[in-house]
Amino acid sequence: MTKITMTVNGKTRSGDAEGRTLLVQFLRDTLGLTGTHVGCDTSQCGACVVHVNGKAVKSCTMLAAEADGADVSTIEGQAAPDGTLNAIQQAFQDHHGLQCGFCTPGMVMSAAALLKDNPKPTETEIRHYLEGNICRCTGYHNIVKAIMAASGQDVGAIAAE
Amino acid sequence: MPKDGGIGDSTKRREDIRFLTGVGNYTDDINIAGQTYACFLRSDVAHGTINSIDTSAAEAMDGVVKIFTAADFAQAGGIPCGWQVTDRFGQPMQEPKHPILAEGKVRHVGDPIAVVVAETAEQARDAVEAIEVDIEELEPVLNMKDALADGATKVHDDLTSNLCYDWGFVEENREAVDQAIKSAHHVTTLELTNNRLVPNPMEPRVAVGQYSRANDEYTLYTTSQNPHVIRLLMGAFVLGIPEHKLRVVAPDVGGGFGSKIYHYAEEAFVTYAAKVVNRPVKWTSSRSEAFISDAHGRDHVTKIELAMDENHKFTAVRTDTYANMGAYLSTFAPSIPTWLHGTLMAGNYTTPLVYVNVKAVFTNTVPVDAYRGAGRPEATYQLERVIDKAAREIGMDPAELRRLNFIKPDQFPYQTPVAVMYDTGNYDATLDKALEMTDYANFESRAAESKARGKLRGYGLAHFIEACGIAPSNLVGQLGARAGLYESATVRVNATGSISVFTGSHSHGQGHETTFAQVVSEMIGIDVSLIDIVHGDTSKTPMGMGTYGSRSIAVGGSAMVRATEKIINKAKKIASHLLEASEADIELKDGQFSVAGTDKSVAWGDVTLAAYVPHNYPLESLEPGLEETAFYDPSNFTYPSGAYVCEVEVDPDTGKVDILGFTAADDFGNVINPMIVAGQVHGGVAQGIGQALLENTVYDENGQLLTGSFMDYAMPRASDVPSFSVDHSCQTPCTHNPLGVKGCGEAGAIGSPPAVVNAVIDALQRGGYNVDHIDMPVSPSRVWAAMQQG
Amino acid sequence: MYNFEFVKPATVDEAIAALREEDAQALGGGQTLLPTMKQRLAMPSKLVSLGGIADLVGVSSDGATLTLGGATPHAVVASNAGAYPALAALAGGIGDPAVRNRGTVGGSLANNDPAACYPSAALASGATIVTNAREIAADDYFQGLFSTALDEGEIITAVRFPIPQRANYQKFEQPASRFALVGVFVAQYADGVRVAVTGAGNDGVFRWSEAEAALSGSFTPDAVDGLSLSGDDMIGDLHGTGAYRAHLVKVMTKRAVAACN
Structure with missing residues (x-):
């Protein structure tokens, strides 16, 4: 076991980790931040996406030790301290961009990374960017719509309620 | 105009807040002090005899608490099957034992052999690798038709063959159907496969067992769509635990799609093991493990024949299906290819004669059970494909051939030749809507535009009917169900007027916490924020049959309506006392009880307070308190229907299919929350597109699963599907439930696969290729191969 | 996964020294290695992260x-x-x-x-x-x-x-993994055209020399029309036969050339 320390959602957090401890295990089991999920073991579903030093990564495919000293953001840090949802979270609720909620943390974190790089993505760009985030419930329609809305774009072009 | 938070309003989902902020409570988020971790040793061969299991080295390893094998479950029952099908000769199906851990033989890759319980998950896995199992491999049984040949190797030595049942429906029509096909003006025949799918909800299964010696009580936390059913099956049939000592909790569940209906061995294991080791036991499936331990779906091999007369009216349908059961009978497996499939073979049409034969077959593969749609997609796919093929053969517009044979609006209620009676429907309306939404009239110009770009454009239509809210209990009991199919609800009104509704339905993405509250809000006229929906815990809700088969609002919602009606009736009595008026004159509107024709009224909250502080109260004739329970057992299925259109472009160079547009015009009867209904359709359609274009479950000749992870099992991604156009304005309300609702959860997955495949075939034929069928998934390589032939 | 010692050296020399240990393995981004280790298909005793070496x-x-x-x-x-x-x-x-x-x-x-x-x-x-x-x-x-x-x-x-004069990569994705079912990279240099194919070959990535010769003569999509590859030399699996892959190599090559022009 080695002690590792990282900044998680703005707070310094430390804990013991083995060499093999994955970042997602450290977040969930050691720090109790269970909002980040594990949906596969081949690095494809994206339920585990968090930001490390401002970049979206799959926390199931990164060792906790690799994040020693890093600045980590998770779904738990996205809303304001008073609980007010951020623009992406609010758009997901407004446009029904989630159903069972399991892929949602990863979707929100990927969406945040996308909008940072590309503040006004097209529908095609959003769909392409979500290549590594699998949702089994929504058919993606309302996720795409929510991300467009969060970027301040008109979502009338995307049909349905 | 619906009122905010009432019926018909697209109320935003209250459950979203916890999911969007990372504070949902999924089963894997539950950790109990002192818990141990279970890891299953699973068979890596498809079929074999277990000669020996040596756990001695594993037992000596660090952190190992105990290792379990079948011997530890000698007193336990097998995993029960919840439906007994009677074959066409009047005999019960063959029903093999399904042990918790393999007894003497392994029957599919993934069949559990032993379990290590250890201090950590990694230690448990380390020890699993140290268990020495000597398995003598046997020939695997994989192909269903080969499995039924004389002398075929048997999956279960104690059964007479690999045939679970040979079912005929309606058996009395068998000869008449044969005769009608023989004498038909035109017969169209199609042989097809309905590809085996892995449901893959994004949350893998998890089970945590806990036992308290203090009161001899067990608790199971599990990823289930129906915790009460698990309590009943596991308690009564497997472990012998009476209900009052067994609590089953299904907290936030990350999708199910059928795969979390069933009682699984892992649930019984952790519950039992928790008592043995006297510590909580947790099991978390990996995705790879899910592929070989979650029940799969579909897997039918079918030949369908459609007969018509010289006026193109359908005269008969005959269909022969081989349905894969896998190695054991999962909870509802036998009912899927029979009662949930054969009863739908009339479709939306007036076909007078239908005969359905289904041979259910055991193979050395993962058990197969319901997956979103469950039997109805298999029925719809073959029917809508063969109709499309027939239309091409006779040179008729596929939409018009359907319309010609539709049951017309004035024919309802309509008794089909396959037992069910449709209460309402208007198939012309949904077809018209879909054709209008997709600008069918101008398709040719779009096809020409695609052609100019070197692409082949196709238009595919499918119409569907489904039967949801499976019931009534006395009927399904006659058909072999070993459970009732009612639902219960308790409505508890608190003293200050807020309400907790305890429902036996379970929400794992469907948004019940919002829609169910909307219904109660509408009925009483109080703000939706005052109503909480509680589900997923057997210690809270009296009984429940859970959520599957698009039954929640139709059955669970109806139970809630009935309980709420009881509440309102009692509250009116209290109000009449408070208002000193006749009960018959009391009206409830917008949360106010008033006396008809007067300005006298009393607020909801004053009435509820009186119920709990009964100072001024008719104690001589009425109990205090305001809490009511209702059980609702429907008198019939509900019959949602719809018209789906898919427009595709095929790249002739690569065979790749791009979906340009997908349109769904559904009739769900009345709609509680249009936003949520649209979301259900979107998700169902994406799964149907997945089945049609991407997903397949492939075993090699040794019974090894080749598509055992997302690396080879193609899940639909955002770029694989278009934005959808959905409509549910065509509404013929259900006539026999209080809300007039039909259910919407499965429709998308039922209607979409034939629409997609019909579109691909249309594109190829327009491109000059003589291709009339490609089995799903219609992958680029299959399309290309078909083009080489055609 | 099996446990291992994790080290994160700051220089290449330190990394090389750490890798001298038996069963030590270098860790790049880990996007393939870690999933492999999760399946317990690899068991290095030590992982030497290269992520801390700024020079790399x-x-x-x-x-x-x-x-x-x-x-x-x-x-x-x-x-x-x-x-x-x-x-x-x-x-x-x-x-x-x-x-x-x-x-x-x-x-x-x-x-x-x-x-x-x-x-x-x-x-x-x-x-x-x-x-x-x-x-x-x-x-x-x-x-x-x-x-x-x-x-x-x-x-x-x-x-x-x-850096070539012109180049293009065309990938036809395997639908599940999104790796290349067939990927063709075409690069035109002053001294000729090079064509490399991934995803398809039984022996891994390979140069399609016939296409290189044809394209060096005429850098147009049509230049490869008369060529064909044998499906026998191509990977055949549930996502596509060897013949299909061989066909795709040609299609992707033509598309890559077209995209260059």
């Missing part, structure tokens, strides 16, 4: 050659390799955004997955794989499925890509 990350160009540090993530290549647009586009199409933030060019080339994208770029560009010990020409580097010229403990410190 970067993209530079002198106009004729583009050089990538061995531990440069795909995302950095995608945004910074403008001097070689086809290579930047290839990097921007690997996996998904989160994978591209971790996965590295050196990791991809060291693994030499037969369906990975980078090997086709290296081979079609006649790249030079620079290690701590030597320089290896791409033509000598790829030695079959998951097999390379790298010795035990040898790490890729940089890759030098001669």
Whole structure:
């Protein structure tokens, strides 16, 4: 076991980790931040996406030790301290961009990374960017719509309620 | 105009807040002090005899608490099957034992052999690798038709063959159907496969067992769509635990799609093991493990024949299906290819004669059970494909051939030749809507535009009917169900007027916490924020049959309506006392009880307070308190229907299919929350597109699963599907439930696969290729191969 | 996964020293290695992270050659390799955004997955794989499925890509993994055209020499019309037969050439 320390959602957090401890295990089991999920073991579903030093990564495919000293953001840090949802979270609720909620943390974190790089993505760009985030419930329609809305774009072009 | 938070309003989902902020409570988020971790040793061969299991080295390893094998479950029952099908000769199906851990033989890759319980998950896995199992491999049984040949190797030595049942429906029509096909003006025949799918909800299964010696009580936390059913099956049939000592909790569940209906061995294991080791036991499936331990779906091999007369009216349908059961009978497996499939073979049409034969077959593969749609997609796919093929053969517009044979609006209620009676429907309306939404009239110009770009454009239509809210209990009991199919609800009104509704339905993405509250809000006229929906815990809700088969609002919602009606009736009595008026004159509107024709009224909250502080109260004739329970057992299925259109472009160079547009015009009867209904359709359609274009479950000749992870099992991604156009304005309300609702959860997955495949075939034929069928998934390589032939 | 010791050296020399230990293995972005280890299909005693060595990350160009540090993530290549647009586009199409933030060019080339994208770029560009010990020409580097010229403990410190006059990569994705079912990289240099194919060959990435000859004569899509590959030499699996892959190689080659023109 080695002690590792990282900044998680703005707070310094430390804990013991083995060499093999994955970042997602450290977040969930050691720090109790269970909002980040594990949906596969081949690095494809994206339920585990968090930001490390401002970049979206799959926390199931990164060792906790690799994040020693890093600045980590998770779904738990996205809303304001008073609980007010951020623009992406609010758009997901407004446009029904989630159903069972399991892929949602990863979707929100990927969406945040996308909008940072590309503040006004097209529908095609959003769909392409979500290549590594699998949702089994929504058919993606309302996720795409929510991300467009969060970027301040008109979502009338995307049909349905 | 619906009122905010009432019926018909697209109320935003209250459950979203916890999911969007990372504070949902999924089963894997539950950790109990002192818990141990279970890891299953699973068979890596498809079929074999277990000669020996040596756990001695594993037992000596660090952190190992105990290792379990079948011997530890000698007193336990097998995993029960919840439906007994009677074959066409009047005999019960063959029903093999399904042990918790393999007894003497392994029957599919993934069949559990032993379990290590250890201090950590990694230690448990380390020890699993140290268990020495000597398995003598046997020939695997994989192909269903080969499995039924004389002398075929048997999956279960104690059964007479690999045939679970040979079912005929309606058996009395068998000869008449044969005769009608023989004498038909035109017969169209199609042989097809309905590809085996892995449901893959994004949350893998998890089970945590806990036992308290203090009161001899067990608790199971599990990823289930129906915790009460698990309590009943596991308690009564497997472990012998009476209900009052067994609590089953299904907290936030990350999708199910059928795969979390069933009682699984892992649930019984952790519950039992928790008592043995006297510590909580947790099991978390990996995705790879899910592929070989979650029940799969579909897997039918079918030949369908459609007969018509010289006026193109359908005269008969005959269909022969081989349905894969896998190695054991999962909870509802036998009912899927029979009662949930054969009863739908009339479709939306007036076909007078239908005969359905289904041979259910055991193979050395993962058990197969319901997956979103469950039997109805298999029925719809073959029917809508063969109709499309027939239309091409006779040179008729596929939409018009359907319309010609539709049951017309004035024919309802309509008794089909396959037992069910449709209460309402208007198939012309949904077809018209879909054709209008997709600008069918101008398709040719779009096809020409695609052609100019070197692409082949196709238009595919499918119409569907489904039967949801499976019931009534006395009927399904006659058909072999070993459970009732009612639902219960308790409505508890608190003293200050807020309400907790305890429902036996379970929400794992469907948004019940919002829609169910909307219904109660509408009925009483109080703000939706005052109503909480509680589900997923057997210690809270009296009984429940859970959520599957698009039954929640139709059955669970109806139970809630009935309980709420009881509440309102009692509250009116209290109000009449408070208002000193006749009960018959009391009206409830917008949360106010008033006396008809007067300005006298009393607020909801004053009435509820009186119920709990009964100072001024008719104690001589009425109990205090305001809490009511209702059980609702429907008198019939509900019959949602719809018209789906898919427009595709095929790249002739690569065979790749791009979906340009997908349109769904559904009739769900009345709609509680249009936003949520649209979301259900979107998700169902994406799964149907997945089945049609991407997903397949492939075993090699040794019974090894080749598509055992997302690396080879193609899940639909955002770029694989278009934005959808959905409509549910065509509404013929259900006539026999209080809300007039039909259910919407499965429709998308039922209607979409034939629409997609019909579109691909249309594109190829327009491109000059003589291709009339490609089995799903219609992958680029299959399309290309078909083009080489055609 | 099995446990191991984790070290994160700050220099190449320290990394090489750490890798001398038996069963020690270098860790790039881990996007392939960690999933493999999760399946317990690899059990290194020590993982030597290359992520802490600043010298190994970067993209530079002198106009004729583009050089990538061995531990440069795909995302950095995608945004910074403008001097070689086809290579930047290839990097921007690997996996998904989160994978591209971790996965590295050196990791991809060291693994030499037969369906990975980078090997086709290296081979079609006649790249030079620079290690701590030597320089290896791409033509000598790829030695079959998951097999390379790298010795035990040898790490890729940089890759030098001669910048072509024109180049393009066309990937036809395997629908599940999104790796290349067939990927074709076409690069035109003053002395001829190079065509490298990934995803298809039974022995991994390969150069399609007939196409190179034809395209060196006439750099047009039609130039390969008369050519064909044998499906027998191609991977056949549940996602596509050898014949289908052979067909796709030609289609993707034509598309790559068309995209160059």
